[in-house]
Amino acid sequence: MTRYGMAIDLNRCVGCQACATACKIANNLPKAITYNTVYTKTDTDPDTFGTAVVHGAIANDSAGGEWPNCTLSFLPVQCQHCDNPSCLAVCPTGATKKREDGIVWVDNSLCIGCRACIMACPYDNVRSFVEGEPEYYLDVVVGEADAPTHEAGTVEKCTFCHNLIDRGEVPACSCVWRAPASGAISTTPSPTSARPSKAARIASCVRARVRPRTSSTWSNHDVYPLMSQGPFAGPAVFADA
Numbered sequence: 001m002t003r004y005g006m007a008i009d010l011n012r013c014v015g016c017q018a019c020a021t022a023c024k025i026a027n028n029l030p031k032a033i034t035y036n037t038v039y040t041k042t043d044t045d046p047d048t049f050g051t052a053v054v055h056g057a058i059a060n061d062s063a064g065g066e067w068p069n070c071t072l073s074f075l076p077v078q079c080q081h082c083d084n085p086s087c088l089a090v091c092p093t094g095a096t097k098k099r100e101d102g103i104v105w106v107d108n109s110l111c112i113g114c115r116a117c118i119m120a121c122p123y124d125n126v127r128s129f130v131e132g133e134p135e136y137y138l139d140v141v142v143g144e145a146d147a148p149t150h151e152a153g154t155v156e157k158c159t160f161c162h163n164l165i166d167r168g169e170v171p172a173c174s175c176v177w178r179a180p181a182s183g184a185i186s187t188t189p190s191p192t193s194a195r196p197s198k199a200a201r202i203a204s205c206v207r208a209r210v211r212p213r214t215s216s217t218w219s220n221h222d223v224y225p226l227m228s229q230g231p232f233a234g235p236a237v238f239a240d241a
């Protein structure tokens, strides 16, 4: 059985927000809902994640620091499609489901909006509660015809674009800077010379607990060595046969 993972090479991310925008359009997401957040970081503090346009920040803040020691980096974050998802364990109705290929999704016809999954998920802002009737930027439905529906009082999150995966395509957020690619996922950590940042250490603990199948090359490049190869930014999808 093919199992999917997603790789995001932070060294190549330019913060263009194309992945977040493509996700919003492909899934006809309401104004208040986002499945994919690109954080902008303008300092070198390893304990913070920076700001995000979808959370009200000014688009792509100017670089921090003083010339010539300026810094600007970006971190796209979406559901990690954990192998051992906390959200699945707490869902009282079976609305949160996990497919054999590893994709975690929500059947909103079964969701009662209890938000236990949001509380249980170790990642911030990857699940969204649809508060009231959804409002849209446009009067017309956009995106894929088989995109998820959006119902008041339910919880949503990244679907790994399983509608696209199921017809042999790649997720809408696959990065504009490279062609889609697939390959074997390696979970063998590579040696690191520097002590990981606090954020990396927290991420490692979270990874050990829920074993995410989406990974960003944070400062220690320690999860999927394949990700740091090739001329790509991210997100890109990998599958093991």
Ligand code: SF4
Residues within 6 Å of the ligand: 078, 079, 080, 081, 082, 085, 086, 087, 088, 104, 120, 121, 122, 123, 126, 127, 157, 210
């Ligand atoms: S990142 Fe959160 S919402 Fe996504 S599968 Fe893991 S626990 Fe569930």
Ligand code: SF4
Residues within 6 Å of the ligand: 090, 091, 092, 093, 094, 095, 096, 106, 110, 111, 112, 113, 114, 115, 116, 117, 118, 154, 155
């Ligand atoms: S909000 Fe919906 S998906 Fe989340 S735990 Fe409750 S019933 Fe399950």
Ligand code: SF4
Residues within 6 Å of the ligand: 022, 023, 024, 026, 027, 035, 036, 078, 157, 158, 159, 160, 161, 171, 172, 173, 174
């Ligand atoms: S995989 Fe699909 S649903 Fe998930 S963030 Fe990317 S575009 Fe959005």
